[in-house]
Amino acid sequence: MLILLIKANYIKETAFEAENLHRIVCILLPFVKNNIEVIIMLKDLKNHLNLYINCLHQMKDLGKATRNKPIVKKCDDLLERIEGLEFHVAVIGQFKRGKSTLLNYFIGENLLPTGVVPITSIITKVKYGTKPQARIIFEEDIKENVDIHHIDQYISEQKNPKNIKKVAEMELLFPAEILKNGLVLVDTPGIGSTYKHNTEVSYGFLSEADAAIFVISSDAPISEIEIQLLREVKKYMNKLFFIQNKTDYLSKKELEESLSFSIKVIEDAIGIEPIIYPVSAKLAFEGKIENNQEKLRNSGMILFEEALGEFLLNDRGNYLMNSYKTKLISFMDDLAENIHFKLNLLNDSIDALEEKIILFKERLKATSSMKRETMAVVEAELKEIIKIFEGELVSFRQEQSELIKKKLKKAAEDHKEIDSKELDNLLNQQLELEIEQAYETWNKQQETKIRKSYEEITSRFTDKLNETIEEINHVIYDLFKIKVVQSIEDFQLIQKDTFYFKFGDSSHLFFTPKLKDFLFLLPKQMRNKKIISDIVNRVEKEIEKNGNNLKWDYTCKIRDSKYIFESAFEQHIQSITEELVSTIEATVELKQKQDHNVAEEIQLCLERKRMLEQIKNQIVS
Structure with missing residues (x-):
């Protein structure tokens, strides 16, 4: 019955192909209780989708009129998605x-x-x-x-x-x-x-x-x-x-x-x-x-x-409609900003625009050069942080190895009367506990030092980068009357601690089957001596392994923090695109023609701005 109702009330009245019938059923089925609800929801779905399609076609036409290829492409893509649900x-x-x-x-x-x-x-x-x-x-x-x-x-x-x-x-x-x-x-x-x-x-x-x-x-x-x-x-x-x-x-x-x-x-x-x-x-x-x-x-x-x-x-139906609406509004905002930008250019003089284009390109060059120099120095200084950490880690491992070995030998002496297997488990557990406690205390001290060193480095260079960004913004504001590139804030070493302890399997049998059979024929004292020898030999390996894990953690923190620092700067500068420069140059070319061409273009921009507002009102109302 649901399929028949959809065929009667939906498919024949829309531009959608009948092959989407099953998709429509899947969207509506969870929500309907009777045929009346089916018809109501069908009409609501049909109205929303047709509204979005009509608005997208109007947006696409505006995008073509303003030579905005990204908007045209986005509209085409979303139209294809809506028509295929x-x-x-x-x-x-x-x-x-x-x-x-x-x-x-x-x-x-x-x-x-x-x-x-x-x-x-x-x-x-x-x-x-x-x-x-x-x-x-x-x-x-x-x-x-x-x-x-x-x-x-x-x-x-x-x-x-x-x-x-x-x-x-x-x-x-x-x-x-x-x-x-x-x-x-x-x-x-x-x-x-x-x-x-x-x-x-x-x-x-x-x-x-x-x-x-x-x-x-x-x-x-x-x-x-x-x-x-x-x-x-x-x-x-x-x-x-x-x-x-x-x-x-x-x-x-x-x-x-x-x-x-x-x-x-x-x-x-x-x-x-x-x-x-x-x-x-x-x-x-x-x-x-x-x-x-x-x-x-x-x-x-x-x-x-x-x-x-x-x-x-x-839940797909609700998310789908909300997603379509959100994307449409986002397209409109992008196109409105583009029209506003062109209006500001058209209202400026040719001499002023040409002068600002020269300044604009010079500042971009200066920014690119400064960014390369800055990041090269930053990377060198960050590598030095890890180098210092490696030296301190070697000293820490040597000191802790001897200390933990002494503690394990004492624990073995204090529990020499217990069963050999129990002794093996006890010493392995204590080994892991001692290493965790040692690294946790030392790690807190190291993190404070490394964080401070990192932030001192990035703070020095953030100010330099922001000076260039501010200069670029002066030029952009003169052109558009808007501030495009935001200043970079101070960057800190990332907070998340990704280090965790990793040990060998502490529940393993400490003998291979044949060796176990042989050693259990020996006196308990000899078995325990073998256990103690194995655990003492394990100390340096486990300390080194977890030390390397900690070193990798800090290497990743610094690498990721540097990546975020560098990406933030690039994203700010990359927001000034080649398309923006070409639009300015096209405006200069237009203004070099007859004044009535410029006046007509201004009127066209104002009309497109009004049309865009009307389209948006249909969506948000």
């Missing part, structure tokens, strides 16, 4: 977190390239299709079908470094059940790798997604770069799923500790306690390919799929 879920996270493996699991084939180095460099959208197909969309909007088994030639960093082939995005069509109802899964390049352009691609896509699957990993604690990305994601979308991948790397106890840590870090960052699904995408993919139900159950993926499926069934 597509719901875009971006798979986001730091590099090497297993995002592509996760998507390979969902589509049931090893299509997306995976590896131990940063792989994905291009946005890849996976949609439903009756047969597997791949299509490349180049930056000039040229589309080309390619062999689906050779897509790595276009989307991998190794075979398309820095996107030299000028690929805008990849589309994969695949007959996966999960994609049937308009779900589009989007693979994004990992952030935080040595390939900065990959990070820029991922950040640039955030505003286009309707929801996200945020992937963290069990083999490395959540980093500050991931937290920064998470905060950005929350600006654009309200629905987030969290996956902690690679659970097969940890024991049950380690996984519990890692999940607790991740939950706390994420809650501190966004103010909401997340539900994190622990999974092994690799194990799930193997289980699916091999039809191995045990692997699938052990992977943890079934629980996540159930949660995703429930969301798509019950």
Whole structure:
């Protein structure tokens, strides 16, 4: 009955194709109780979608009239999504977190390239299709079908470094059940790798997604770069799923500790306690390919799929409408700012504009040169911080090794009467406790020193960078009467502590089977002597291992903090684009013609501004 009502009241009256019928049913089904409600909700859905489509066509025309190619492209993309009732879920996270493996699991084939180095460099959208197909969309909007088994030639960093082939995005069509109802899964390049352009691609896509699957990993604690990305994601979308991948790397106890840590870090960052699904995408993919139900159950993926499926069934419709509306308003704001900018240019004199263009380009050159010099000095001084830490770490390890060995020998003497196996467990536990206590005290002192050193370095250079930014802003304000580039604030070393202790398996049998059989024939005193000797030999290894973990933690903190510091500056300056310069030069060329041309252009801008306000009123009312 529901399908018949939709056919009668919806399909024949809209521009949508009948193939979207099943998607409409899935959106409405959770909310309806009777046929009256079906008809009411159908009309409401139809009215909203038609309103958004009409507004987008008007926006697209305005974009063409103002020669604003990005707005035209955004409108085309959103029109295609609305007409297909597509719901875009971006798979986001730091590099090497297993995002592509996760998507390979969902589509049931090893299509997306995976590896131990940063792989994905291009946005890849996976949609439903009756047969597997791949299509490349180049930056000039040229589309080309390619062999689906050779897509790595276009989307991998190794075979398309820095996107030299000028690929805008990849589309994969695949007959996966999960994609049937308009779900589009989007693979994004990992952030935080040595390939900065990959990070820029991922950040640039955030505003286009309707929801996200945020992937963290069990083999490395959540980093500050991931937290920064998470905060950005929350600006654009309200629905987030969290996956902690690679659970097969940890024991049950380690996984519990890692999940607790991740939950706390994420809650501190966004103010909401997340539900994190622990999974092994690799194990799930193997289980699916091999039809191995045990692997699938052990992977943890079934629980996540159930949660995703429930969301798509019950809540997708509301999120979809809100997402379309938010994106439309964002497009309008961007276009309004562009029109305002052009009006300010048109009202200025030719001589003033030409002079400001020269000043503007000079300041950009000065900024680029200063930035390179500044960051080179910053990097050298940050390396010196780690070098000093390494020297102090060596001294600390030597001192603590001798101290802990003495404590363990004393503990063995105090408990020489207990069973050999109990003695082994007791000494291993004490070893780990002593190392934890020693490093925790020393680490607090080191963090204070390193934080102070880092902040002294960045503080000196922040002031220099802000002087240049302020000069650029003077020029921009003269041109637009707006302040485009914000000053950089003082940067601190990131707060999140990603260090945690890692020990060898303390519950191991301290003898191999044959050796155990032999030694248990010996007197207890000899067995205990072997236990004490093994634990003393273990001291230096465990102190060194955890010392290296701590060193890596500080190296990552400094690296990530430097990345944030450098990215903040680049984002401020990159907001001044080549398009802005070309628009100024085009305005000068126009003003060099007849005055009536300028007057007509001003009137056109004012008319477009009024039209844009009318379109916005339709959406927000």
